[in-house]
Amino acid sequence: MGNPRTQITTLLAAVGKGDGEAANRLWRLVYDELRAMAKDCLAQERKRGNLQTTVLVHEAYLRLVGNDGAAPPANRRHFFAAAANAMRQFLVDDARKRKSLKRGNGRDPVPLDTEPACFDYDPAEVLAVDEGLAGLRALSERKAEIVKLRYFGGLSVDETAEVLGISPRQVDREWQHARAWLHRALGWDPVADR
Amino acid sequence: MAAADLFERAAAVFEEALDQPPATRVQFVARACGDDGELRAEVESLLEHHARAGSDFLASPVAAQRLQQPAAPAWAAAFVGRKIGRYTVRRLLGHGGMGCVFGAQQERPSRTVALKVLQPGFSTPSALARFRLEPEVLGRLQHPNIAQVFEAGVHDDESGLVPYFAMEYIPDAQPLPDYADAHELGTAQRLELFATVCDAIHHGHQRSIIHRDIKPANILVGASGQPKVIDFGVARASDADIVLTTQCTHVGDLVGTVHYMSPEQCDGNPAAIDTRSDVYSLGVVLFELLTGAAPYDTSDTTLYGAIRMIKEQPPRRPSEAIMRHERAAEHRRRLARELRGDLDAILLKALEKDPARRYGSAADLARDIRRHLAGDPVEARRAGLWTRVLRWAGRRPRLAATVAAAAFLGLVATATIAGLWVYVWYYFREPDRIEYGPENRSARLLNRRGTPIGTWSAGPTGSLVAEFVRLYPDEDDLRHVAVLYRASCASEHRRQVQLFDLNRTLREPLWRWQLRDEDVPSIIVNSGFCASDFSPVHVWSQNIFPEESGTPVSELLVWWSHHLSWRALCIVDRAGQPLYAIWHDGGQHDWHWLPELRLLLVAGENQELAPHMRGCPSANPGNEMLVVFALRPRAGMVTPRTVHELKPSDDGELAWYKWLSVCPLPKTSRGILVTGPEISVADPTAVAQVSVQVQTDPPCSVSWLINSRGERVGQHIAPHYRTMRANPRNAALDLPPVEAYELQDTPPGQ
Numbered sequence: 001m002g003n004p005r006t007q008i009t010t011l012l013a014a015v016g017k018g019d020g021e022a023a024n025r026l027w028r029l030v031y032d033e034l035r036a037m038a039k040d041c042l043a044q045e046r047k048r049g050n051l052q053t054t055v056l057v058h059e060a061y062l063r064l065v066g067n068d069g070a071a072p073p074a075n076r077r078h079f080f081a082a083a084a085n086a087m088r089q090f091l092v093d094d095a096r097k098r099k100s101l102k103r104g105n106g107r108d109p110v111p112l113d114t115e116p117a118c119f120d121y122d123p124a125e126v127l128a129v130d131e132g133l134a135g136l137r138a139l140s141e142r143k144a145e146i147v148k149l150r151y152f153g154g155l156s157v158d159e160t161a162e163v164l165g166i167s168p169r170q171v172d173r174e175w176q177h178a179r180a181w182l183h184r185a186l187g188w189d190p191v192a193d194r
Numbered sequence: 195m196a197a198a199d200l201f202e203r204a205a206a207v208f209e210e211a212l213d214q215p216p217a218t219r220v221q222f223v224a225r226a227c228g229d230d231g232e233l234r235a236e237v238e239s240l241l242e243h244h245a246r247a248g249s250d251f252l253a254s255p256v257a258a259q260r261l262q263q264p265a266a267p268a269w270a271a272a273f274v275g276r277k278i279g280r281y282t283v284r285r286l287l288g289h290g291g292m293g294c295v296f297g298a299q300q301e302r303p304s305r306t307v308a309l310k311v312l313q314p315g316f317s318t319p320s321a322l323a324r325f326r327l328e329p330e331v332l333g334r335l336q337h338p339n340i341a342q343v344f345e346a347g348v349h350d351d352e353s354g355l356v357p358y359f360a361m362e363y364i365p366d367a368q369p370l371p372d373y374a375d376a377h378e379l380g381t382a383q384r385l386e387l388f389a390t391v392c393d394a395i396h397h398g399h400q401r402s403i404i405h406r407d408i409k410p411a412n413i414l415v416g417a418s419g420q421p422k423v424i425d426f427g428v429a430r431a432s433d434a435d436i437v438l439t440t441q442c443t444h445v446g447d448l449v450g451t452v453h454y455m456s457p458e459q460c461d462g463n464p465a466a467i468d469t470r471s472d473v474y475s476l477g478v479v480l481f482e483l484l485t486g487a488a489p490y491d492t493s494d495t496t497l498y499g500a501i502r503m504i505k506e507q508p509p510r511r512p513s514e515a516i517m518r519h520e521r522a523a524e525h526r527r528r529l530a531r532e533l534r535g536d537l538d539a540i541l542l543k544a545l546e547k548d549p550a551r552r553y554g555s556a557a558d559l560a561r562d563i564r565r566h567l568a569g570d571p572v573e574a575r576r577a578g579l580w581t582r583v584l585r586w587a588g589r590r591p592r593l594a595a596t597v598a599a600a601a602f603l604g605l606v607a608t609a610t611i612a613g614l615w616v617y618v619w620y621y622f623r624e625p626d627r628i629e630y631g632p633e634n635r636s637a638r639l640l641n642r643r644g645t646p647i648g649t650w651s652a653g654p655t656g657s658l659v660a661e662f663v664r665l666y667p668d669e670d671d672l673r674h675v676a677v678l679y680r681a682s683c684a685s686e687h688r689r690q691v692q693l694f695d696l697n698r699t700l701r702e703p704l705w706r707w708q709l710r711d712e713d714v715p716s717i718i719v720n721s722g723f724c725a726s727d728f729s730p731v732h733v734w735s736q737n738i739f740p741e742e743s744g745t746p747v748s749e750l751l752v753w754w755s756h757h758l759s760w761r762a763l764c765i766v767d768r769a770g771q772p773l774y775a776i777w778h779d780g781g782q783h784d785w786h787w788l789p790e791l792r793l794l795l796v797a798g799e800n801q802e803l804a805p806h807m808r809g810c811p812s813a814n815p816g817n818e819m820l821v822v823f824a825l826r827p828r829a830g831m832v833t834p835r836t837v838h839e840l841k842p843s844d845d846g847e848l849a850w851y852k853w854l855s856v857c858p859l860p861k862t863s864r865g866i867l868v869t870g871p872e873i874s875v876a877d878p879t880a881v882a883q884v885s886v887q888v889q890t891d892p893p894c895s896v897s898w899l900i901n902s903r904g905e906r907v908g909q910h911i912a913p914h915y916r917t918m919r920a921n922p923r924n925a926a927l928d929l930p931p932v933e934a935y936e937l938q939d940t941p942p943g944q
Contacts, residue, residue, distance in 0.1 A: 129252065139201040147252070154254040173209040179252050180208065180244035181201075 084153025095123035339394035364416035373415035392560035408475035470549040477544025543574035648700030678730035705770030715834035824849035852937035
C-alpha cells in the first residue's frame, strides 16, 4: 500500500479528476482512520474531558494528508466530502450495530465498553436521517449533499459552502429547506417519537 | 416528475419566505403562490415544520455541542417498561445531573405524566424524608404557567429506594429560548413571554416556595405557546444546592447549569438563598433569551473558574454579548440597539451580585419589563452616577485608585495654584505707599503693584498730608490713612482731619474733624487768633490711654499749627472724639512717648519769649530758645489750656519743662530732638536721649541721656561734634563746647 500520505495525495488528485473508484478508496481509507481514532476516543475522553469531534475530522485530515502548504485547496474540499461520507458510513454502521445489540424491548442497558462509542447520539435518529436522505436525494442531489456534509460530516455552513463551491448564504437557505422537508418526512417529534 | 417540480417551486417560495420578517410571511406566501393552492399548502406545511423543528433538529452527532451533554445514564434504560408508584414508564424524555425524566402513563385518572426519577441510591436519608413531606407544599402551586406537580414519592422495590416526582406532561415542549428562536420571535414577544414566567415564579414566592433551579430547561413552551415553569420546589426537595450536587454528580453536568446559579447559591449556604436568588437566575435566562449568550463566558473554564466568575466578575453588557443572529450582522446591530439602555439596565440590575441591589421580587422584574414594553421609564436605570462610579471602581480597583490619586493631585495642584494666585492677588492689592503730587497738592495711595487705589486732592493752591496710621497695633495690615488738609487749602476740606478705612471706601472718610473757636484758649483768642488760623500739620498714632476692653487701640495725635507761633496738640480716639488738648506757644521739633511712665516728651521752641515771632521786626530773629518738656496726658482734658498755665510737678499734667542752655544756637542748627535711649546705654535710669543737631559739613550732633525727670545722666555723646569744632574750617561757626549743652529749669540768659 505504501506510505498512506502519498497514497492519499494520489487518491485526492484522482478524485479531482472524477475517478469514482479513487473516491471509493479514499473514503475507505478515511473511514478506517476515523474508526481507529474513535476507538481511542473513550480513553482520551477520560483523560482530558470531552473530545471536540469537529476537531476529529480536521485531525484526521492532518494525519492523512498532512498540513502541506503545497496541497491544492481542492484537496481539502475533496477530503471533507470524503470524510463526511466516511462519517456517515461509520455512524450508520455503528447505529445498526447498537440497535442489534439491544435485546428484548431495549430494557437492558447498552454495555458501553463493547463499543467505540465516542459519540453520544440516538442510533434511531441516525438511521432515520439516513433513510430520509435517500428520499431527499431523489428530489435534490445538492440538498441531500448539504445535509450529509452538515449532519454526518459535522461541517459548518462555511465549510459546506467551501466543499460545494457555493455561497454560505445559499447553503443556509437550502439547509433550512432541507431541514423542514426532512422534519416532515421523518414525522419527527423530538418528545413523542424518541 | 410532478413531485420534483412541486419540490423545486415550494423550495423557491420557502427560501424567499424565510428572508421575510416572521410577521409578514403568511401574506408573502399567499402573494407568491397566487391561486396555486397545492403549492401554498406545501409551503405552509414546510414553514410549520421549520418552526417546530427547533434548533436541535439535525444537530450533527459529530458536532461539538452534542458531546458536551453526557449520555443518558445506564440505569435509566432499565426503568423503561417498569412501574414506579402508580405510573408505567414508557420512554426516556431527557436526563440531567440529578436524574432522568420519563414519559409515563397513569391509569386513574388516565393521563400522560412526566416522571422525574432521581438516581437510585444517591439521596440522603434527610432528602428522602423531605420527599414525603413536599407534596403538601407543592399542592399549593396552582398557576397556569407552572407545570403542576401531582405527586412526589419514594418508590421502594428490590433495587432500592427510588425518589420520584410525577408532573404535568407538556407535549411538544421546548425550552423557552429554543422555542423563541424556532418561532423567530422578536424582542418584544420574548419579553412578554418572559414576564409571564416572572409572574409564575412570583406566584411560587408568595407561597414561600423558592424554585432554586431556574434555567431554560425548566421553562418549557409546549404546543399551546404558553410557557410552563417545571420542577418548582423540586430542587429543595432534592437538595440541588451546590454543596450536595458537587458531591454526588458528575462535575461536567454542573458546568451546564452553574451559570444560572446566583453568587449566593455558589457559596453553598442554603440560609443565604431567598427569592432574590430566583430573580438572579431569571436574569440569566432573560439574558440568554435576548442575546443567545450567557452573561459570563464560561465555555473555556472549569467549574470552579465559572463559580469564581459568577461571584467576582461583572456580567457582560447584554447589548455587547449578542450572538443570536449568526446570519446577519445587521440583525445583530438592530438587536444591540434594542437592548442598549433600558434592557441592559434591567438585566444588570437582575444580575447584581448583592441580592439587596437586585429587584426585590420577580414581580418587580416583570413590572420593569412591562414598563419598558409600554415605553415608560424603568426603575433599573435610576442607579445614580455615584453608584455607577462606585461599581466601576469595584471592578477596576487599580485604575480607580490611579484615577482617584490623579484627581486628588490635580485638585491639590489646582487648589495650590488658585491659593497662590489669590494670595498674590491680595498681596499686590495691599495698599503700600503714598505718593505726593507737586507741592503736596495731592496724594495718591498706591498698592504693591504701583496701581493707584485712591487719590486725595487739596485743590490747585492747597496742600495736604496723608499718613498711614495704625489704630490697632496688633494688626499688621495698613488699614487706615489720615489725611490732613492744611489751612491754605482751597477745597472745602481745608483745616480738616479725615480718617479713611481702606477696607471700606476711599470716597467717604470715617470721620472729619476740625478745630472750633471754643477749642482755642482765651489767651490766644485775645492775641487776635481764631480756630480758622490753625491747620493740622502732623499726625501719628500711639496707644496713649489704657483700654478698658483690653484690646490695644491707638489714639491719633495731631499737631495743629499757626504759621507764626502757636501749636496745639490734640489727641482723638478712633471715632474722632477729642480726648485731650494742650496748647504751646512755639514750634515742636520732635516728640517721644514713654509708655511705662506714660510720659510724652516734646522738644521744640518756646516763642513766648521771642517777640520777633509776633511780628516785632526789632527783635533778634536768632533768639530762639529750645525747650524739652514732659506731658502726662489725661483722658477727657479737652478744655482750652496752654502749657505755660501748668505748674511742673512730678505727678502733675506737666512733669517738667526744661530749657536748652545754649542760645542762640549756631545759625545752621537743625533743632532739638528727643528719642529713645540707645540700646548700648547701660544706665538703668536713662529713659530718653536729647540731641541737638548742628549743620556743619558734614553735619554733626551733641546728645545726652536724660532720666525721667529730664536730668542728664552720664556723659555727653558728641565725638563728631568735638572733631568738627576742632576743624579750622568750622572755626568761623564759633561752636559752643560740648559741655555747654545742658537742659536747665530757667531760660538761658536769665
